[in-house]
Each structure stands twice: as structure tokens, then as C-alpha cells.
Amino acid sequence: MSPAADDLTIADVPSAQRYEARAGDDLAGYAAYIRGEALIAFVHTEVEEGHEGRGVGSALARAVLDDARASGLEVLAICPFIDGWISKHPEYEDLRYTPDSQVTD
Template structure:
């Protein structure tokens, strides 16, 4: 009989400028960001090797992008893990930041 899959809890920790993924009380991974009022740039994602292959990275990306959507923020996927994940999940591509000229002649 297989063991039930552990629940990943993802929380925003603004003081650390990162989202943290935990299994119980154990920090399993994090996604570092830089935030402005309209933009969140995800710059680095790290998952503890002991927790790789358990959906930690995907949970971090999904939860943080859902929070960005809820806040009405655009996303700049500087981190290769984020950009690759978004490329495989087109339902999140609308969050990507695109520079548009705000100056009109």
C-alpha cells in the first residue's frame, strides 16, 4: 500500500522576498523575487535535493503565479525554472510582463 502524498504548503514571506514551500515544518524549497506594486520578478528557485521529484518546484510556481494573478501583477520570469514552467503551462502566459510604450506622440 502506498503512502499518501504529503501536502506542500506554500506561503509568501515578504520580509525574505520569497515564497517558501514546506512539508510539515520542514523548508523544502523557495522562490526568490523582487516586487514592485505592478510587477513580480522571480529571480531564483531552489528545492532541497532531499525533496526533488515531489512537486515542490511546481507548487511554488503555481501558488506564486496564482497570487500574482489575484493581485493584478505582471510577472517577469528571470529564473529559468519559472520561464520553463510557464512555457509548459500556457494558461499562465497572460501574466508575463511585456513592455509597452506609455508615451504617445
């Protein structure tokens, strides 16, 4: 039985361009990103088999968004999980990247 989200350690691993959630030494999940000076784009979130349904994804989303806020970064949520999580937690909507360009097709 894998631990609950409360037992996770979540850390940024810049060399892998992702945040990792670990239960002890086990990788429980990760959120991959591309980071710029003022923007972080979350491109994929994955919860490892055996850790699903235990809040790992939500713990990751909250941690990465809190870190983006603390770093002064806007968030481009390419990953459907992160995008949906923000939509369900309006207190994080202010982090969404909004383009300055008014160009349309």
C-alpha cells in the first residue's frame, strides 16, 4: 500500500525539468515543465502506478503552483491536469499566463 499525499516530499529537479513527488525513495509522480524568465509552462503531469487515487496529482499541482507564485512566475498550463486543477481552484487563476498580443487570425 502506497503512502497518502501527506507523506510525500515534493521538490523541483531542474536538471530533469520537473517537480518530483516522492514517497520515501519511490517516485510517486512528477510535473514536467519548461521554465523561462517570467513564465513556467507545465507540459505533463504523471502519477506512477500504485500511487493513483491518493492525492499525489493534487499535491503536485498545489506545490508547483505555490512555487510559481513564490517565484513570481506566470503559469501556462499546457498539461490538461494542471489546467483543470487551476479551474477547480479559483485562488490560483491569477497565476495563468495571458498573452499581451491582440493579434488574431
